[in-house]
Structures are given as C-alpha cells and as structure tokens.
Amino acid sequence: MAAVIAGLGGWLPPKIVTNDELCESLDSSDKWIRTRTGIQERRVVTAGLSTRDIAVEAGARALKSAGESTTDAVVVATTSADRLCPAVAPEVAHLLGLDTVAAFDITSACSGFLYGLATSAGLIAAGAAESVLFIGAEAFTTLVNPEDRNTRPIFGDGGGAVLLRAGRPGQLGSVGPIDLGSDGAKADLLAIPAGGSRQRAASGGLGFDAVPTEDWYLHMSGRALYTQAVERMTQSSRTALARAGWRVDDVDWFVGHQANARIVAAVAEELDLPAERVAVNIDKVGNTLAASIPLLLTDYAARGALRPGDRVLLAAFGAGLSWGATTMVWPKLAVDAFR
Template sequence: MTAVVTGIGGFLPPRRVTNDDLSRTLDTTDEWIRTRTGIRERRVVSGGLSTGALAVEAGRRALRSAGTGGVDAVVVATTSPERLCPAVAPEVAFRLGLGTVAAFDLTSACSGFLYGLATAAGLIGSGTADRVLFIGAEAFTTLVNPEDRATAPIFGDGAGAVVLRRGEPDEPGALGPFDLGSDGALADLLAIPAGGARQRSADGGPGHGAVPAADWYLRMEGRPLYTQAVERMTQSARAVLKRADRSVADLDWLAGHQANLRILQAVAEELELPEERVAVNIDRVGNTLSASVPLLLNDYAARGELRAGQRVLLSAFGAGLSWGSTVLVWPGIPAEPVG
C-alpha cells in the first residue's frame, strides 16, 4: 500500500505587495526584481494573521476537496512557527475540528513539502494512519529584514495542503519513490542566526549579551545557493525518475519549488525538459517555502492546466541544505482558486 493524493487546497493572505510598493522603501526597482527573480508581487501577512490561520484555511479547503471531514494525523511543515514551543499542528487540528488525532510539525525550509510528503507517506505505509492531512504553511516575511533588498523582495506568505489516503501504488495520485538529501556543511548559506538554543546558550541565556538586530533576520548567500539549487534539484530529479523507471520525456510537468525563475529554467535546461512544461506561479506569490509546491499544484489544477492523468515531477531545494523529489500521476480532484 502507498499514499495517494485525494484532496488539495491553498490559501494566501489578502495583502498584496508589488515590486513598486517595495521600491518606495528599498533601493530597488520592479525591473531589477523581475529580471533577477521572476517575481512581480507577493502576499504578506498582516493584522495578526499568521502561520496557524493560513494552515487552517488551506487545510479546510484540502479536506473539502477530498470530501472528508476526518483524518488520522495532521502534519504541518513550517519554518516560521507561531512560537518556538509548542508545535502549531495540534492547534490546527483542533481548529479544524479533527479531535485528538496525532499532530506534529516538521522543519525543512523550502524542502519541507517533499520531506513532509515522505513523512506522511511513511505514516500510511507503516499502518499508523489511513488518512493524513499534510500542510505547508509560512508567514516567513516576518523573519526577513524589510531593509535588505537582497531578501525582502523574494519571499511571500501562504499555505498549501494535501490530504493523503491509503491506496494502491498503480492508481492516480499515488506518490512514487522519493529521493531526499542534505548537506549540513553548507548550512550557513541560508540561516537565521538568533533566536535558537545556540545563540541563547552562547549569550548566557535570554536577556544576556547584545544580539545584533540583523541576526534576528534571514541571511542568504545568493550565488552559491543558486549553484547548489540547480545541481541538487537536477541530481534529485534524475535519481527519482530512475527509481520510478521513467524518463524526462514521460513528464507533463515539472512542479519545482518556486524560489527563483532562473533556477527553474536552469534545472529544466539541465534535464532537457521544454520550458513550457515547467509550472510557474512565482511571479504572483514569490518564494513561500514549504507552501510553494502545494500552492503551485493547487493553482494549476484550479486553472485546468494540471489535469487528471498527467505525469508530474515534484522537486525542491532549501536551507539545511536540503532537497527532495518525487513523482505522481495527477488524480481527478477538485481545486479551489486562491485568488
């Protein structure tokens, strides 16, 4: 038995921030951002809206898509938790009326959706759960320095969710083999230095020692990350296609993590995949980390561009460093537009 996608949902906060909006406070322009990232606008949380609320709404829509009101477990992938403790998943399960089901968070940044899919599939494969609600939810703009023109234009907030059920490996929606990897030697290429146990211990505990303001925000080394992203996503995609006994020619879509349009184009070129088979919505949502791939799938399904029977390669790369890929044949499930 394996995990089968049976429902999908997404949610974006209502506040839109365009490149022109950013140019009013940053030394940047719409053209500079678009030509380097492919992003035109992004959604940003405000007014107390945060990760948990985004996750609840995306989860509600995924449950509606699946036509079910119950699951055996809730998993939330996020790198922007509501609080350092506790996990947000139990609260999400409660707010969705799912009772006292198993619920936990996982953190794998932009690779969170792939790692979460593998984890949820493991719960199903082991017999621990028959049905799992898995959500990628991020309010990551709260962790990005609004004065840093290298990172502030890149990220957006949102949530995407899928419902997985126990099923047969050869039916539509069945998740194929996974390829997952990491390289902790390069962890500092993308990191938030302050806030965790390492910084608190070094300072002698909370309230001790001065922490530079910039350390509370994301630091990113763009050039080496670009190289790593293209290399790792390409290698992972090839590995999972080989394990699934498929070729690039078999694919209808590459649904890759929406970090940068240039990265997606470079991966497609390395794979010799025509650019028209690369799914893209980064122009409207930016980089939403663990929410990126499910939001993309929901978007294309809702618009009718992702149809039942089409073969899809999912691939992502992010902080850690971490990466992952899997394949599936898209099932015939309804998807609601997220606006």
C-alpha cells in the first residue's frame, strides 16, 4: 500500500507587505533583506483571519483538485495554531463539512510537511484511512517580534494542502521512501520561549508581566541555523535518493523548504543540482513554515513548470531541530493558481 497525491491546493492571505513597506517601521532596507534572504514581499493575516481560516481555504482547494468532497482524516501541520488547546484540525474538518472524521495537529515547524506526509502515509499504510487531507497552514507572522529586523522580514503566512489516497507503490504521485531526523540538543537555536508549560503566562501567583515581552516571540540564531540547515537537508536528501534508488541526475526538480534563498542554493550546490532544476518562490511568499513545500508545489504545478512524470526531490529543515526528505514522480493534477 502506498499514499498517492490525488489533489493539491494552496491559499495566501490577500494582504501583501513589501520590503519597503516593512522597513517603514523597521531598521532595515529592501536591499539588505533581498541580499540576505531572497525575499521581496510576503502575505500576512489581517484582523479576522487565522491559521484555521487559511487551512480551510487550502484544504478546500486540495479537495476540489482531487474531485472529492470527503475524506477519512484531516491532519494539519502548524506551529501557529489558533490556540494552545484544542488542536485546530477538528475545527478545520468541521468547516470543510467533514464532521466526525479523525482530525489532529502535528507541530514540526518548517519540517512539518515532511513529518505530516509521513504521518498521513502511515495512516493509509496501516489501513486506518483510505484517504487523508493533509494541510500545512501558518499565520506565523503573529509570533514574530515586530521590532526584530532579523526575524520579521523572513516570515509570511499561507497554507498548502494535499489529498492523499491509497494506491500502489511506483504509481505516479506515490510518496517515496521518507527520511526524517531531529537533534533536540540544539532546540534553542530556533524557539519561542514563553507560552508553554516551561514558561507559562501565569505561574506561582506571577502574572503575565513576569514573562519578558520578547520571550513571547521567536528567537533565532541565524548563523548556526544556516550551517545546520545546509548540512541536514543535504544529508537527508542523499538518504532519500539512495532509498528510492535514484541518482542526483535523475532529479528534475528540487523542492526545498523556502527558509532562505541562500540555504536552498547551498543545498543544491552540495547535491550538484543545477539552478534550473531548483524550485524557488520565496521572493513572493517568504518563509511559510509547514505551508512552504505544498505552496511551492502548487505554484509550479499551476503554471505548468511541474509536469506529470517529473522526478521530484523534497527536503525541509526547521525548529526542533528537525529535518526530512522524500521523493516522488509527479502525477497529473488539476491545480488552480493561488495568486
């Protein structure tokens, strides 16, 4: 039994924030941001929009792409859920008209799509579901310090989703061998300190003000993360290729998590992949964490750059630290553009 991608969809909030607009309230410049990240603009949520809404929009498009109105399970990968409790997936399922199906969240940050893909494929392989709607959705700009010039320009909001069906190994769209890994010893390189059970909003009679304001936002050690991202994504990609029996020359498209244009380019260089086989859209969307890879797939498939039969290598790296990679031969899908 294999999990096969039968539908694909993505959605971005309508509000666009350019680098110039961002720098009106931030000590930075368009040139500084573009040079270091490759990002020119990003989408951001506005009042009344949340991760739940993004997930519903992306999920509906994936169902439409697959020609389906129902599924057996909904899995949402997100690091910016609407609330600490409960999970957002049951609400998403309800709003999609999928009441009573199994629904749960996973939190693996920027590696969420690879971890969620493995989880969803496992539900199918175990016979727990014939089909799974898997969504990566983020409103992560709400968790970034608006005064931090090192993190605020990087992130954008959005969602991407796939509808997975039970199928045969080797079938077009079937998910190949998946490599996953983590290194919790380096968890503090990318973390939001406050809000969990370790540093709560109120503990021992102390109120909200006892927690430093900056601890409610993302902390990032950029240089150390760059080295880790390139090393781990390269290693994981090589492992996934070996398990699939592929050579680097077999890869038509490298679809890497859009964290930073320089990271993606460095991984491609380590793998000896030419630039024309590297998919990139970070310039228009920024780092959308778990939504990054499905949004990139939606983008390239909708405009015909990603064609049936293309061999695709997927890889991601994120907080945890966590990483993963897999392969697939692209299927024929009806995909609408998300812009």
